Amino acid sequence: xxxxxxxxxxxxxxxxxxxxxxxxxxxxxxxxxxxxxxxxxxxxxxxxxxxxxxxxxxxxxxxxxxxxxxxxxxxxxxxxxxxxxxxxxxxxxxxxxxxxxxxxxxxxxxxxxxxxxxxxxxxxxxxxxxxxxxxxxxxxxxxxxxxxxxxxxxxxxxxxxxxxxxxxxxxxxxxxxxxxxxxxxxxxxxxxxxxxxxxxxxxxxxxxxxxxxxxxxxxxx
Ligand code: SF4
Numbered sequence: 656x657x658x659x660x661x662x663x664x665x666x667x668x669x670x671x672x673x674x675x676x677x678x679x680x681x682x683x684x685x686x687x688x689x690x691x692x693x694x695x696x697x698x699x700x701x702x703x704x705x706x707x708x709x710x711x712x713x714x715x716x717x718x719x720x721x722x723x724x725x726x727x728x729x730x731x732x733x734x735x736x737x738x739x740x741x742x743x744x745x746x747x748x749x750x751x752x753x754x755x756x757x758x759x760x761x762x763x764x765x766x767x768x769x770x771x772x773x774x775x776x777x778x779x780x781x782x783x784x785x786x787x788x789x790x791x792x793x794x795x796x797x798x799x800x801x802x803x804x805x806x807x808x809x810x811x812x813x814x815x816x817x818x819x820x821x822x823x824x825x826x827x828x829x830x831x832x833x834x835x836x837x838x839x840x841x842x843x844x845x846x847x848x849x850x851x852x853x854x855x856x857x858x859x860x861x862x863x864x865x866x867x868x869x870x871x872x873x874x875x876x
Pocket of ligand 1: 709776777
């Protein structure tokens, strides 16, 4: 009630001064728009109607291409869209996404400073694991995304992202905390935020991995 009265008093003071338009402040986290003629947007337009994986194309609501800064130094790659992502057409917007935002902020960056994508651009029904042929179908899109964004560092989130990028069958527990290369780009695998929600005791290990990324980005700037 107090804040309503304050707002009313503020509006009355504006009217008494003859001000008809209320000044607005842009939110600090307004996402950076990728210009429509950007090659990344052109790639997105190619991917949106993709039906290479017949089952996924039938069951998905949207194709979740990716979002963020098209010139980001740091790129995150996850597994595949979940329910919320499929509904909204954006990567990492559910509970795991909220944790990813906190992880990004833990190294002094904002979500709009990085680029976020997945290995698969379509949600597997019931959030089942991606099938090997689906990963093979979608991999060229991720490869092109990375080539266009040219990040300095890729953070691979979870088993599927790390195994796809590094072409290995090793588990994330073995891979995390060490540097690898993908097409000349440094890759740091760490736990997927969805795993961290189920296993919060491993958050500390992800924090260690993120500190290594922070140091690497510092050296590069
Ligand atoms: S997952 Fe990738 S390859 Fe498969 S239908 Fe979706 S966009 Fe196409």
